Amino acid sequence: MTCTTSHLPLRCMRNPAPLLILFLTSLLVAIPIEDSSAQDAELDAAGQLEIIDSVTSVLNHEYVFPDVAPQLEAHVRERYRSGAYQDVRSGKAFARALSRDLQSVNEDLHLRVYYYPDEYFDTELDQEPDAAELARRLRADQRDNFTFRRIEILPGNVGYLKF
Numbered sequence: 001m002t003c004t005t006s007h008l009p010l011r012c013m014r015n016p017a018p019l020l021i022l023f024l025t026s027l028l029v030a031i032p033i034e035d036s037s038a039q040d041a042e043l044d045a046a047g048q049l050e051i052i053d054s055v056t057s058v059l060n061h062e063y064v065f066p067d068v069a070p071q072l073e074a075h076v077r078e079r080y081r082s083g084a085y086q087d088v089r090s091g092k093a094f095a096r097a098l099s100r101d102l103q104s105v106n107e108d109l110h111l112r113v114y115y116y117p118d119e120y121f122d123t124e125l126d127q128e129p130d131a132a133e134l135a136r137r138l139r140a141d142q143r144d145n146f147t148f149r150r151i152e153i154l155p156g157n158v159g160y161l162k163f
Protein backbone atom coordinates (compact mmCIF):
# COMPACT_ATOMS: atom_id res chain seq x y z
CA MET A 1 0.00 0.00 0.00
CA THR A 2 1.28 3.47 -0.88
CA CYS A 3 0.83 6.14 1.76
CA THR A 4 0.51 9.77 0.71
CA THR A 5 0.24 12.99 2.68
CA SER A 6 -3.26 13.61 1.36
CA HIS A 7 -4.55 10.36 2.83
CA LEU A 8 -2.89 9.33 6.09
CA PRO A 9 -4.42 6.01 7.15
CA LEU A 10 -3.39 4.91 10.60
CA ARG A 11 -1.97 1.66 9.27
CA CYS A 12 0.60 3.68 7.32
CA MET A 13 1.95 5.31 10.45
CA ARG A 14 4.52 3.70 12.70
CA ASN A 15 4.34 6.52 15.24
CA PRO A 16 1.01 8.22 16.12
CA ALA A 17 2.68 11.46 17.23
CA PRO A 18 2.84 12.89 13.67
CA LEU A 19 -0.92 12.34 13.33
CA LEU A 20 -1.55 14.42 16.45
CA ILE A 21 0.85 17.12 15.27
CA LEU A 22 -0.77 17.02 11.82
CA PHE A 23 -4.22 17.47 13.38
CA LEU A 24 -3.14 20.30 15.67
CA THR A 25 -1.24 22.06 12.88
CA SER A 26 -4.27 21.94 10.60
CA LEU A 27 -6.20 23.86 13.25
CA LEU A 28 -3.72 26.73 13.01
CA VAL A 29 -4.95 27.65 9.55
CA ALA A 30 -8.48 28.34 10.76
CA ILE A 31 -8.44 32.12 10.81
CA PRO A 32 -10.07 33.43 13.98
CA ILE A 33 -13.26 32.12 15.52
CA GLU A 34 -16.41 33.88 14.35
CA ASP A 35 -18.18 36.08 16.86
CA SER A 36 -21.88 36.73 16.31
CA SER A 37 -21.50 40.20 17.85
CA ALA A 38 -18.99 41.26 15.18
CA GLN A 39 -20.68 43.58 12.72
CA ASP A 40 -20.89 42.42 9.15
CA ALA A 41 -19.67 44.71 6.40
CA GLU A 42 -20.22 45.20 2.70
CA LEU A 43 -17.43 43.89 0.50
CA ASP A 44 -16.62 44.99 -3.01
CA ALA A 45 -14.54 43.05 -5.54
CA ALA A 46 -11.33 44.73 -4.33
CA GLY A 47 -12.09 43.73 -0.74
CA GLN A 48 -12.76 40.17 -1.81
CA LEU A 49 -9.47 40.03 -3.70
CA GLU A 50 -7.62 41.43 -0.69
CA ILE A 51 -9.08 38.65 1.47
CA ILE A 52 -8.22 36.01 -1.13
CA ASP A 53 -4.64 37.35 -1.27
CA SER A 54 -4.36 37.22 2.52
CA VAL A 55 -5.87 33.75 2.90
CA THR A 56 -3.83 32.19 0.09
CA SER A 57 -0.64 33.75 1.46
CA VAL A 58 -1.26 32.11 4.84
CA LEU A 59 -2.09 28.81 3.15
CA ASN A 60 1.07 28.88 1.02
CA HIS A 61 3.26 29.52 4.07
CA GLU A 62 1.50 27.62 6.87
CA TYR A 63 -0.89 24.97 5.54
CA VAL A 64 -0.26 21.48 6.85
CA PHE A 65 -0.36 20.02 3.30
CA PRO A 66 2.09 22.28 1.42
CA ASP A 67 1.55 20.39 -1.84
CA VAL A 68 -2.19 21.16 -1.70
CA ALA A 69 -1.88 24.89 -0.95
CA PRO A 70 -1.22 25.88 -4.60
CA GLN A 71 -4.28 23.88 -5.66
CA LEU A 72 -6.39 25.72 -3.09
CA GLU A 73 -5.09 29.07 -4.31
CA ALA A 74 -5.68 28.22 -7.98
CA HIS A 75 -9.23 27.06 -7.22
CA VAL A 76 -10.37 30.16 -5.32
CA ARG A 77 -8.65 32.52 -7.78
CA GLU A 78 -10.42 30.78 -10.68
CA ARG A 79 -13.74 31.04 -8.81
CA TYR A 80 -13.07 34.77 -8.32
CA ARG A 81 -12.13 35.31 -12.00
CA SER A 82 -15.23 33.43 -13.15
CA GLY A 83 -17.48 35.77 -11.14
CA ALA A 84 -18.59 33.19 -8.58
CA TYR A 85 -18.39 35.79 -5.79
CA GLN A 86 -19.70 38.85 -7.65
CA ASP A 87 -23.13 38.72 -5.97
CA VAL A 88 -21.68 38.02 -2.51
CA ARG A 89 -21.45 41.37 -0.73
CA SER A 90 -21.60 40.40 2.94
CA GLY A 91 -18.24 39.78 4.63
CA LYS A 92 -19.56 36.79 6.55
CA ALA A 93 -21.26 35.33 3.46
CA PHE A 94 -18.03 35.73 1.49
CA ALA A 95 -16.05 33.95 4.24
CA ARG A 96 -18.56 31.06 4.16
CA ALA A 97 -18.37 30.83 0.35
CA LEU A 98 -14.58 30.94 0.43
CA SER A 99 -14.48 28.24 3.13
CA ARG A 100 -16.82 26.04 1.12
CA ASP A 101 -14.69 26.45 -2.02
CA LEU A 102 -11.44 25.74 -0.17
CA GLN A 103 -12.93 22.65 1.47
CA SER A 104 -14.14 21.38 -1.91
CA VAL A 105 -10.55 20.86 -3.07
CA ASN A 106 -9.44 18.33 -0.46
CA GLU A 107 -12.38 18.06 1.95
CA ASP A 108 -10.38 19.51 4.88
CA LEU A 109 -13.22 20.53 7.18
CA HIS A 110 -10.72 22.10 9.61
CA LEU A 111 -9.94 24.74 7.02
CA ARG A 112 -12.30 27.68 7.49
CA VAL A 113 -12.23 31.40 6.86
CA TYR A 114 -13.96 33.82 9.21
CA TYR A 115 -14.61 37.48 8.50
CA TYR A 116 -14.10 40.31 10.95
CA PRO A 117 -14.44 43.95 9.95
CA ASP A 118 -11.53 46.23 10.89
CA GLU A 119 -13.64 47.89 13.58
CA TYR A 120 -13.76 44.60 15.52
CA PHE A 121 -9.99 44.58 15.86
CA ASP A 122 -9.89 48.26 16.74
CA THR A 123 -12.16 47.75 19.75
CA GLU A 124 -12.04 44.12 20.89
CA LEU A 125 -8.35 43.32 20.63
CA ASP A 126 -7.00 46.54 22.11
CA GLN A 127 -8.68 45.99 25.46
CA GLU A 128 -6.56 44.26 28.10
CA PRO A 129 -8.67 42.06 30.36
CA ASP A 130 -8.57 43.01 34.03
CA ALA A 131 -7.77 40.54 36.83
CA ALA A 132 -11.44 39.70 37.39
CA GLU A 133 -11.94 38.88 33.69
CA LEU A 134 -8.80 36.73 33.62
CA ALA A 135 -10.00 34.83 36.70
CA ARG A 136 -13.45 34.35 35.12
CA ARG A 137 -11.87 32.97 31.93
CA LEU A 138 -9.66 30.60 33.92
CA ARG A 139 -12.65 29.26 35.87
CA ALA A 140 -14.59 28.75 32.64
CA ASP A 141 -11.64 26.93 31.04
CA GLN A 142 -11.21 24.74 34.13
CA ARG A 143 -14.93 23.86 34.15
CA ASP A 144 -14.53 22.85 30.51
CA ASN A 145 -11.30 20.92 31.32
CA PHE A 146 -9.55 23.17 28.79
CA THR A 147 -11.63 21.46 26.02
CA PHE A 148 -10.15 18.01 26.70
CA ARG A 149 -12.91 15.39 26.96
CA ARG A 150 -10.83 12.25 27.18
CA ILE A 151 -7.13 11.41 27.31
CA GLU A 152 -5.78 7.89 27.39
CA ILE A 153 -3.10 5.58 26.12
CA LEU A 154 -4.56 2.80 23.98
CA PRO A 155 -3.03 -0.61 23.28
CA GLY A 156 0.09 -0.36 21.16
CA ASN A 157 1.12 2.83 22.99
CA VAL A 158 -1.28 4.95 20.90
CA GLY A 159 -2.18 8.29 22.46
CA TYR A 160 -5.88 9.25 22.27
CA LEU A 161 -7.05 12.83 22.80
CA LYS A 162 -10.69 13.79 22.50
CA PHE A 163 -11.36 17.52 22.36
